Amino acid sequence: MTELAAKTMQASSVTLAQLMQPEHANNHGNVHGGWIMKLVDEAGALACMRHAQRRVVTVAVDSMSFRQPIRIGDLVTLTARVTYTGRTSMEAEVRVEAENPVSGEKTHTNTAYLVYVALDDNDNPVGVPPLLIETEEDQQSAEKARQRQSARLSRKD
Ligand SMILES: CC(C)(COP(=O)(O)OP(=O)(O)OC[C@H]1O[C@@H](n2cnc3c(N)ncnc32)[C@H](O)[C@@H]1OP(=O)(O)O)[C@@H](O)C(=O)NCCC(=O)NCCS
Structure with missing residues (x-):
């Protein structure tokens, strides 16, 4: 089998931004957590697809x-x-920030971690390129991610 060329974290990194509208919120003007979870899933999937x-x-x-x-009215950036x-x-890894575009105030609301599996044209899991680690910071992120994945697999029934 041909080895896939390694890629850096930066090569597939993606940023999505969306203005929060009344349909995303409850009667008190707070955005539903489920809406943010949907955006988080979309952003994570896009990075993995790339x-x-x-x-x-x-x-x-x-x-x-x-x-x-x-x-x-907040601008959410993922x-x-x-x-x-x-x-x-x-x-x-998906980092979520909310910005009030009038005041400029930015809040880091959460960072989420999700796992995706790549599929081939027959919907079977297929090999993905390895990560190319270039910096000390990326190395630390990769090590923490490896530990999270190991913990997930040990919890899996
Ligand atoms: C994802 C799916 C294709 C995996 O199929 P499978 O036959 O179980 O394949 P495997 O057991 O080989 O698992 C595939 C990979 O996922 C990983 N994985 C499986 N369950 C996991 C879990 N709970 N947490 C983390 N990783 C998991 C495996 O470790 C494996 O990783 P690796 O190839 O890097 O070693 C299948 O479970 C599926 O179709 N699930 C439904 C997905 C879905 O509909 N999602 C919601 C809508 S997008």
């Missing part, structure tokens, strides 16, 4: 906690990158 150049499915989502409310690769699986 990395693998394949379709992907979500296989695991780590628990998410929100430190601050996100309000109608930055996703691939922090771990196995044979067919990848972990995406």
Whole structure:
């Protein structure tokens, strides 16, 4: 089997931004956590698709906690990158920030971790390129991601 060329975390990193509208929120103007979770899943999947150049499915989502409310009118920015690769699986780290565009105040609301599996044209799991680690910071991120994946697999029934 041909070895796939390694790629850096930066090569597939992706940023999505969306203005929070009334349909994303409850009657008090707070954005639904489920809406943010959907955006997180989209951003993570996109980073993994760019990395693998394949379709992907979500296989695991780590628990998410929100430190601050996100309000109608906030600009939500999601930055996703691939922090771990196995044979067919990848972990995406997704950082969520909310910005009040009038005051300029930015809040880091949460960072989420999700695992995706790349699929071939017959919907079978398929190999993904390994990560090319170039910096000390990326090395530390990759090591933490490896530990998270190991913990997930040990919890799996
Ligand atoms: C994802 C899926 C294709 C995996 O198929 P499978 O036959 O179970 O394949 P495997 O057991 O070989 O697992 C594939 C990879 O996922 C990893 N994986 C499986 N379950 C996992 C979990 N709970 N947490 C983390 N990784 C997991 C495996 O370790 C393996 O990684 P590796 O190839 O890098 O070693 C299959 O489970 C599926 O279709 N699930 C539904 C996905 C879905 O519909 N998601 C929601 C909508 S996108």
